[in-house]
Amino acid sequence: MGRKALTALELLIVIAIVGVIVLMFSPLIHSTREEGRRHKCAQNLRKITIGLHSYALEHSGRFPADLSDLFPKFVDDAKVFICPSDADASDIAEDGSDLDTASSYIYSRGYSVRDSLDAILVCDKNDIFGKDTNHRGKGGNVASLGGEVRWVDTADWVNPVDRE
Numbered sequence: 001m002g003r004k005a006l007t008a009l010e011l012l013i014v015i016a017i018v019g020v021i022v023l024m025f026s027p028l029i030h031s032t033r034e035e036g037r038r039h040k041c042a043q044n045l046r047k048i049t050i051g052l053h054s055y056a057l058e059h060s061g062r063f064p065a066d067l068s069d070l071f072p073k074f075v076d077d078a079k080v081f082i083c084p085s086d087a088d089a090s091d092i093a094e095d096g097s098d099l100d101t102a103s104s105y106i107y108s109r110g111y112s113v114r115d116s117l118d119a120i121l122v123c124d125k126n127d128i129f130g131k132d133t134n135h136r137g138k139g140g141n142v143a144s145l146g147g148e149v150r151w152v153d154t155a156d157w158v159n160p161v162d163r164e
Contacts, residue, residue: 037084038135038151041104041124044080045143048105048122051075053113053147061113063121067103071096081105083124083134104134117146126154 006014051074052063064070071078078092083104092102105122124140126133134140139153 034085034135038141041083041085041134042141042149042151044083045105045122045124045141045149046147047075047080049143049147049149052121056113063109063111063113065109066100067105067107067122068096068099071099085136086125086134111145113145115145117144119145121145123152 048067048070051070054074055064055070056062067081071081075081078094078096078099081092081099081103082089086104089104090102092099104125106125107122108120111119111121120142121144123142124134126135126137126140137154139151139156141149142152143149
């Protein structure tokens with residue numbers, strides 16, 4: 001006759017092995033999640049940059065004074081202005097009235113389409129001391145005037161400067 005049930009000791013051993021496996025993979029799962037958030041954040045910055053350029057086409061090559069000028073005509077979804085990694089983000093009002101204060105991104109004012117394509121136009125909120133950051137002080141996404149969006153580590157971080 002064969003056994004039909006597990007003993008308590010066998011069950012405990014199986015639970016312990018599963019627990020060890022879960023603990024081994026939990027950092028991998030967390031880093032994969034953050035990588036997905038970084039990618040979504042980069043997509044948001046691309047959409048904002050496209051909106052800025054669309055705005056500039058209608059305004060003699062000048063970018064808007066504030067990001068709120070993009071909503072809803074040039075960027076129709078207010079969620080684009082929130083980084084998925086920004087733990088301090090609040091919901092933006094449906095009319096976009098609080099977009100400049102609630103946005104997860106820093107916008108460099110005063111540029112035009114004639115300026116250097118390498119100029120930082122929009123980027124993640126990032127304080128090099130690890131406070132008030134979108135990606136927990138590990139760096140952030142940066143969108144240049146030319147439309148390139150890239151990841152910059154905290155060690156190489158430079159906050160954009162308004163030209164006004």
